[in-house]
Amino acid sequence: MGKFFERFPDPLARLIxxxxxxxxxxxxxxxxxxxxxxxxxxxxxxxxxxxEEARPxxxxxxxxxxxxxxxxxxxxxxxxxxDLSCETCHGxxxxxxxDPDKVKPEIPAQRAFCPxxxxxxxxxPRGFPMINPVAHNPLKACASCHNPHDPKPPTTxxxxxxxxxxxxxxxxxxxxxxxxxxxxxxxxxxxxxxxxSVRPSKPQTRExxxxxxxxxxxxxxxxxxxxxxxxxxxxxxxxxxxxxxxSPEVEQ
Amino acid sequence: xxxxxxxxxGFVSVLLSGGAIGGILEILPSKADAREVPPKGQKWYGxxxxxxxxxxxxxxxEACKNENNVPREPFFFRTWVERYITxxxxxxxxxxxxxxxxxxxxxxSDKSILRSFFVPKLCNQCASPPCVQVCPVGAxxxxxxxVVLVNEKTCIGCRYCIQACPYGARxxxxxxxTADKCTFCYHRISHGLLPACVEVCPTQARVFGDxxxxxxxxxxxLRMNKxxxxxxxxxxxxxxxxxxxxxxxx
Numbered sequence: 001m002g003k004f005f006e007r008f009p010d011p012l013a014r015l016i017x018x019x020x021x022x023x024x025x026x027x028x029x030x031x032x033x034x035x036x037x038x039x040x041x042x043x044x045x046x047x048x049x050x051x052e053e054a055r056p057x058x059x060x061x062x063x064x065x066x067x068x069x070x071x072x073x074x075x076x077x078x079x080x081x082x083d084l085s086c087e088t089c090h091g092x093x094x095x096x097x098x099d100p101d102k103v104k105p106e107i108p109a110q111r112a113f114c115p116x117x118x119x120x121x122x123x124x125p126r127g128f129p130m131i132n133p134v135a136h137n138p139l140k141a142c143a144s145c146h147n148p149h150d151p152k153p154p155t156t157x158x159x160x161x162x163x164x165x166x167x168x169x170x171x172x173x174x175x176x177x178x179x180x181x182x183x184x185x186x187x188x189x190x191x192x193x194x195x196x197s198v199r200p201s202k203p204q205t206r207e208x209x210x211x212x213x214x215x216x217x218x219x220x221x222x223x224x225x226x227x228x229x230x231x232x233x234x235x236x237x238x239x240x241x242x243x244x245x246x247s248p249e250v251e252q
Numbered sequence: 253x254x255x256x257x258x259x260x261x262g263f264v265s266v267l268l269s270g271g272a273i274g275g276i277l278e279i280l281p282s283k284a285d286a287r288e289v290p291p292k293g294q295k296w297y298g299x300x301x302x303x304x305x306x307x308x309x310x311x312x313x314e315a316c317k318n319e320n321n322v323p324r325e326p327f328f329f330r331t332w333v334e335r336y337i338t339x340x341x342x343x344x345x346x347x348x349x350x351x352x353x354x355x356x357x358x359x360x361s362d363k364s365i366l367r368s369f370f371v372p373k374l375c376n377q378c379a380s381p382p383c384v385q386v387c388p389v390g391a392x393x394x395x396x397x398x399v400v401l402v403n404e405k406t407c408i409g410c411r412y413c414i415q416a417c418p419y420g421a422r423x424x425x426x427x428x429x430t431a432d433k434c435t436f437c438y439h440r441i442s443h444g445l446l447p448a449c450v451e452v453c454p455t456q457a458r459v460f461g462d463x464x465x466x467x468x469x470x471x472x473x474l475r476m477n478k479x480x481x482x483x484x485x486x487x488x489x490x491x492x493x494x495x496x497x498x499x500x501x502x
Contacts, residue, residue, distance in 0.1 A: 041390040048403035049395055055439035058319050059448045081454075088311055088452040092318050117309040117454060123335050123368040124307045128455075 058092040061085070065093065068100070072149055079150035080129075089113070089148065114142040120165065130165055156192045163195065167246050174247040178221065184208070184245065206230055209239040292464060295397040297436055298491040299447075300459035300473035301372050303498070308333055308349055308370035312449035312458065319437060319448035326350050328423050330434040331374035331449050336500055339364045344500045371501050372457060374449070375400065375421035375434035376482060376490030383413035383422065383431075392431065398463075398491060399438055404430040418483050419490075436460070463491070 005013040030039075037043055065086040066073040076082060087093050090105040108114075115133040124130060137145065146152070160181045161168030171177060181187070185200040203209065210230045212222035234242060243249060316322060316331045329348075338344045341364070349370070381400050384392050391407035394400050402413075407430035414422040414431060425432040437447035441460070445451070450460040461470025477495035483502060484490075494501075 041393075044390070044403055044406055045393045045395075045401075048393070048401055048405065049438075051405075052401055052435060052438045053442045055320075057440055057443065057445065059315060059440070059445075059451050061445045061451060083456050084454045085451050087315070088454050092315070116311075117307055121308065122362070122365060123337070123370055125304055125369075128307055 056094075058094050059087050060092075060094040060097045062087070064097050075147075076149045079147075079152070081149065081151055109141060109143060111139070111141060114148075120169070126166065129163070132165070160187075170247045176246065176248060203240075203245075206238055209245075213239075294464065296463045296491075297377070297398050297441065298461065298463040298470055298474075298493060299374070299377070299436065299450075300461075300470055300477075300493050300495065302457045302459070302473075302477070302495045303369060303371055303501075304496045305455040305457035306333065306370040306372055307455055307457075308335060309454060310349055311452045311454060312372060313350075315448040315452040316434075319440070320435075322432070323426055325426075328426070328432075330421075330432070331372065334371045334373060334501075335368070336371060336498065337368045338366045338498075338500060340366045367498075369498065371494075371497070372449075373419065373421070373482075374492060375417075375436075376419050376488065376492040377434075377436060379489035379491060380487065382416045382418065382486075382488060386412045386416040388412060395438075399436050399441075400433075401435055401438060402431050402433065404428055404432075407431055418486050418488065 005016075008016065062073075062085045069086075073086075076084070076086075087105075089108055091108075093105045095103040096105050111133070115131070118130055119133050120130040142148070157163060159168075164181075171179075184203055187200040188198050190198040191200055207214075207230070211217060212219050212225045213228055215227050215229045217225065217227065239245070310333060312331055313329060313333060316329075317324065320330055322328055322330055332348050335347050335349050336344060377398060377400050379398065381392075381394060384394055384400060387393075388410065389406050389408055391403045391405075392400060392413055393403065404425075409424060409429040409431065411424055411431070414424060417433075422431050422433040424430070437445075437449075440447055447458075447460050450458045459469050459473045461468040463470065463474075465471055473495065474493060479493045479495060480497040481490040481493060482497075
């Protein structure tokens, strides 16, 4: 061994000894001292998955509610709120399913709750039922008119705007503000009771709009309406392919 | 002549040994790039978002915070909803909405609005996740059903993954000081329940399910809609699929 080191200059020999010693220590630490669980990432991941799976559940899911509240569930199933989970409004209820008497889910009766979904907001999709919470029966609790488990208007609405609020508000600031809905739509009485199965009519032809906007329109409300020559103006299209009748875009 | 031969021999042996070391350490590029095909006959979770159906009620954000103990402060989210307002002059304003927050009411008469809508966002659970690639300690990983999780026992809170996520889906948990993000409610889905946000969504704007299932709300969602994902150019292969997504949404 001594002979081996004599082949190198003294400083190099020392260096080799130090490096070898470090290598041995390294091997001992890596393979001997560090526990397997710290080295094996796969085992750590399996552990993490187990921990993740064991986290407490707080929302029980709508099947759990149906087990006891069968009647409400059946009512809800037929109404417009059929796709809502009970916990959407009543909050997390896993604790309630485990101890029904002690833990009661909340009943959001305050007036601020329903507008979270049903307040008018232009970003909401067209056709979603929206109201203006300031103007809509102020200070009255929502549930005093609407059953939240089967929501529908309490009385047959007289005005179109009760359901078609977005269109009504849009029309109210448009050039068509003076026109009643029935000027263009024939509304069967039954539409107010079964809105989806009986629908109002819609204008079908260019000539319909032409009654007011045609060059030689005779309708007495059409005196100041912008006039076009039906034969010349956008002949390939029907009017509402370019103009939205509830808020016509043409500015004078 | 002799010098050239020596050089060549040395060169070849360096190449070979480099390859051998690479092979042993599994750092060969071909291995790293190999894309895993979603395994058949096993769960491979995906998420669907119908932008057209979202009403921006923030029930999902509320439920997520409840279910997963996300801090209540309004800048820690596992899922959040953005409100887009595109005006006629071409500008688009994006604002994350808050739960129980009075939203600013643009009048219907505001003619400068061209279109406006809500976009729910969450971790995209990418099939090739950048956050997993950058984690220096292997604390974030993909489970065999395709969900990216964080091992909070080994996470050192270096925030590298938070930087790397192109979707801004991660945050540093102020209590544990580890990275945290949406897990698709892994504790719920592994027990056959829906993620909390999907459970409470009143308009079915959120859909969840196994992408391998033949018939499920998720596979129907993918079949019946025009689908887009966020930032497809990054090749992260997100598993959160969007229907009717506007081009302004990144």
